[in-house]
Amino acid sequence: MAIEIKSKLTFPGGVHPPEYKEITENCAIEVMPSPKQVSVLLGQHIGAICKPTVAKRDKVQAGQIVGDSDAFVSAPVHTPVTGTVKDISLQSHPVLGRALAILIETDPENDSGKSPSPDRFDKDYDIQQYSSEQICEITRKAGIIGMGGAGFPTRVKIEPNPRLPKDLLIINGCECEPFITCDYRLMVEWTWQVLTGIRLAAKAARIERIKIGIEDNKPDAIEAMRQSVNESGQADKIEVVVVRTKYPQGGERQLIRSLLRKHVPSGGIPPMIGVCVLNIATCAALAEAVVCGAPLTHRVVTVTGNAIDRPGNYYVPIGTTIADLIDFCGGLTERAAKVVLGGPMMGFAIADLSRPITKTCGALTFLSQEMITKAKYDRRVTPCIRCGRCLTVCPENLNPTKIAHAVKKNRLDLAEQYYMSACIECGCCSFICPANIELTGYIKTGKILQARAKKKIPE
Amino acid sequence: MLSKITVSPAPHISKAYSTRSIMLDVIIALTPAVAASVIYFRYRAAIIIATCVLVCLLTEWLCNTIRKKPNSLDDCSAILTGLILALSLPPAIPIWAASIGSIFAIAIGKMVFGGLGSNIFNPAMAGRLFLTASFGALMTTWTVPATVDPGMSAISATGTEAVTQATPLAWSKEAIKGKAQAHVANQQLTASFLGNTGGCLGETSTIALLLGGIYLLIKRTITFHIPAAVLLSAFVCASIGFLLKSEAYVSPLLHLTSGGMLICAFFIATDPVTAPLSQKGMWIFGAGVGVVTMLIRMVGEYPEGIMFAVFLMNAVTPLIDRFCKLKPAGGVPHG
Numbered sequence: 122m123a124i125e126i127k128s129k130l131t132f133p134g135g136v137h138p139p140e141y142k143e144i145t146e147n148c149a150i151e152v153m154p155s156p157k158q159v160s161v162l163l164g165q166h167i168g169a170i171c172k173p174t175v176a177k178r179d180k181v182q183a184g185q186i187v188g189d190s191d192a193f194v195s196a197p198v199h200t201p202v203t204g205t206v207k208d209i210s211l212q213s214h215p216v217l218g219r220a221l222a223i224l225i226e227t228d229p230e231n232d233s234g235k236s237p238s239p240d241r242f243d244k245d246y247d248i249q250q251y252s253s254e255q256i257c258e259i260t261r262k263a264g265i266i267g268m269g270g271a272g273f274p275t276r277v278k279i280e281p282n283p284r285l286p287k288d289l290l291i292i293n294g295c296e297c298e299p300f301i302t303c304d305y306r307l308m309v310e311w312t313w314q315v316l317t318g319i320r321l322a323a324k325a326a327r328i329e330r331i332k333i334g335i336e337d338n339k340p341d342a343i344e345a346m347r348q349s350v351n352e353s354g355q356a357d358k359i360e361v362v363v364v365r366t367k368y369p370q371g372g373e374r375q376l377i378r379s380l381l382r383k384h385v386p387s388g389g390i391p392p393m394i395g396v397c398v399l400n401i402a403t404c405a406a407l408a409e410a411v412v413c414g415a416p417l418t419h420r421v422v423t424v425t426g427n428a429i430d431r432p433g434n435y436y437v438p439i440g441t442t443i444a445d446l447i448d449f450c451g452g453l454t455e456r457a458a459k460v461v462l463g464g465p466m467m468g469f470a471i472a473d474l475s476r477p478i479t480k481t482c483g484a485l486t487f488l489s490q491e492m493i494t495k496a497k498y499d500r501r502v503t504p505c506i507r508c509g510r511c512l513t514v515c516p517e518n519l520n521p522t523k524i525a526h527a528v529k530k531n532r533l534d535l536a537e538q539y540y541m542s543a544c545i546e547c548g549c550c551s552f553i554c555p556a557n558i559e560l561t562g563y564i565k566t567g568k569i570l571q572a573r574a575k576k577k578i579p580e
Numbered sequence: 581m582l583s584k585i586t587v588s589p590a591p592h593i594s595k596a597y598s599t600r601s602i603m604l605d606v607i608i609a610l611t612p613a614v615a616a617s618v619i620y621f622r623y624r625a626a627i628i629i630a631t632c633v634l635v636c637l638l639t640e641w642l643c644n645t646i647r648k649k650p651n652s653l654d655d656c657s658a659i660l661t662g663l664i665l666a667l668s669l670p671p672a673i674p675i676w677a678a679s680i681g682s683i684f685a686i687a688i689g690k691m692v693f694g695g696l697g698s699n700i701f702n703p704a705m706a707g708r709l710f711l712t713a714s715f716g717a718l719m720t721t722w723t724v725p726a727t728v729d730p731g732m733s734a735i736s737a738t739g740t741e742a743v744t745q746a747t748p749l750a751w752s753k754e755a756i757k758g759k760a761q762a763h764v765a766n767q768q769l770t771a772s773f774l775g776n777t778g779g780c781l782g783e784t785s786t787i788a789l790l791l792g793g794i795y796l797l798i799k800r801t802i803t804f805h806i807p808a809a810v811l812l813s814a815f816v817c818a819s820i821g822f823l824l825k826s827e828a829y830v831s832p833l834l835h836l837t838s839g840g841m842l843i844c845a846f847f848i849a850t851d852p853v854t855a856p857l858s859q860k861g862m863w864i865f866g867a868g869v870g871v872v873t874m875l876i877r878m879v880g881e882y883p884e885g886i887m888f889a890v891f892l893m894n895a896v897t898p899l900i901d902r903f904c905k906l907k908p909a910g911g912v913p914h915g
Contacts, residue, residue, distance in 0.1 A: 503697075
């Protein structure tokens with residue numbers, strides 16, 4: 122039914138991993154009921170970690186703030202369930218190692234669960250009733266952060282900043298990671314909610330020009346977004362731009378390069394060239410927060426891979442443990458060998474299934490033994506043969522092999538000479554390496570060592 | 581349910597190939613040239629190729645055993661070194677000489693540097709250079725292919741009884757010195773395109789080498805940069821000579837089709853270990869190989885020169901890498 126669309130808009134470098142999107146792309150978003158217990162991490166975003174605002178044994182209402190911070194770059198966290206605070210303790214965290222989390226036991230009698238409300242949005246929805254300041258304030262209070270992965274507080278991003286004026290809002294609907302389909306489902310199913318969120322964000326940022334970038338492997342999403350933009354009469358402001366399917370097209374630096382043929386300075390941020398980039402899920406959450414007054418307590422998570430019984434796209438309370446989500450999805454199959462928080466290119470492999478889902482977690486990928494035997498760490502690592510493939514695929518035009526080997530020899534000074542800090546950790550070099558060297562792994566290690574040397578992160 | 585759950589850094593999927601499969605691809609790409617050499621030089625070719633490959637494998641195994649290192653034969657790079665070395669030897673070379681060349685190629689050319697990936701010079705070229713320096717006469721005895729002279733059985737270790745013939749490039753050298761006419765050499769163009777002429781085992785058949793090269797390009801095992809740079813620069817240099825003084829300098833096409841120019845462009849200069857990393861570096865490297873080869877052929881004493889050119893450019897590869905440092909896409913970061 123969908124017409125074949127091919128785009129030439131792209132960036133240099135990148136790879137074409139197998140997509141595996143067929144596993145979940147036709148699974149409609151399904152609501153997961155509140156689990157018996159949730160564990161809400163206090164540091165889910167970039168910026169200051171929240172301090173708990175509740176105490177042990179406190180009763181909490183769904184949507185109540187349980188952690189907040191006075192810092193500008195931060196976002197509060199809310200409880201997705203009604204219940205009792207059972208404990209406030211350290212939990213393992215994918216980036217920080219360990220962070221405080223609030224354990225809340227659900228009160229089954231008073232908790233009604235939360236249902237999404239995409240039906241409240243349509244083409245006539247009037248966004249003029251909100252001022253820019255109001256939207257920014259709600260965005261902060263609702264704890265909205267970039268839900269594509271980085272988790273930068275959205276309020277800080279969209280608020281007009283006289284020092285870094287923005288004149289273009291780019292909506293990132295690429296979803297270039299293999300397996301993940303949560304943003305695709307949002308664009309197809311909750312089209313009006315997403316569009317309202319986009320318009321609200323533009324209003325808040327006082328930006329008149331919007332480009333929605335979608336990869337050419339999602340014709341249905343392109344069609345849905347185009348149609349709704351036309352119907353809402355916003356076609357003069359909002360443009361749906363099709364970009365080529367290539368990993369990491371959804372990296373904001375790469376998407377900007379594809380759309381504008383401009384580079385964000387290394388180590389810089391998009392506002393430096395007048396651009397603000399928001400993810401699809403973030404826009405949907407923004408619309409829900411402003412229009413329905415609902416804080417960010419649930420998100421759509423793609424549960425996928427070939428080692429889970431019932432893959433699909435689920436509307437999950439943030440704080441649900443992975444074990445609970447696995448149970449809801451019918452459990453793992455015999456073949457399960459790897460649990461990845463996120464997609465297979467950039468996700469974290471985890472061993473601890475008691476970890477909670479966070480605001481930035483768009484997918485859980487369960488890989489089977491067969492699938493990972495194809496992957497590199499199952500094969501023998503051979504010496505680098507200097508083939509230069511990692512240089513060719515690096516979207517940031519770096520020299521991964523030199524950086525990785527410098528880190529391996531503990532020469533951080535040398536690694537920085539090859540611009541280690543400009544690496545976006547997309548994983549293309551590791552993906553392509555015929556010698557199976559974990560280039561990205563070494564570079565990430567090097568960055569952590571560097572940060573420790575500069576005393577940014579404690580040991 | 582979960583008997584074993586694995587953790588590793590991202591990414592968790594990767595392209596399904598390896599160093600070994602890359603090496604195998606190059607070996608596959610060399611089969612037309614191997615076949616051509618067996619057609620033209622019969623059993624001599626088969627014996628030399630088998631000797632070189634076997635001795636290379638044995639040497640690598642011995643080196644690993646002595647150094648108490650894990651066995652590295654399964655990356656197939658020793659087979660490839662043996663093949664390339666064999667194809668760049670003259671058909672009349674005695675087996676003991678081919679063996680010495682193979683031992684030198686692997687032991688001194690590769691293993692003393694630390695094995696695959698650490699060698700500075702192309703191992704096969706190191707072996708050939710050693711043979712040229714040690715047994716000059718053996719390395720310049722060009723036997724006529726069996727298709728030209730059915731009496732191939734007369735070939736012997738000394739090569740004196742065999743019917744020998746000057747290679748197209750030897751004619752070219754004579755022409756430059758004024759002892760012959762360039763057009764005599766030019767007449768051999770068709771022969772050198774098919775491989776029906778004197779020369780090293782694998783160098784003679786242009787068609788076979790082109791086939792292999794195209795296979796590698798299609799499989800994306802090599803990129804076009806180095807072959808294009810080598811061939812273009814050599815063509816330009818040869819054309820300048822040809823246009824200035826066509827009675828002394830042979831046609832550029834003859835230069836491209838003979839004396840190992842193609843095996844160099846597609847199989848030797850593209851050896852990733854000894855070539856620069858960046859694409860800009862590859863252009864410089866390839867152009868250097870082409871220009872140095874043509875300088876040796878047209879001004880120097882040797883008729884061929886590929887080997888020296890590759891060796892010389894291998895030596896400056898680290899320098900090229902240093903000068904062609906990539907700049908990040910977003911510019912050099914501050915601080």
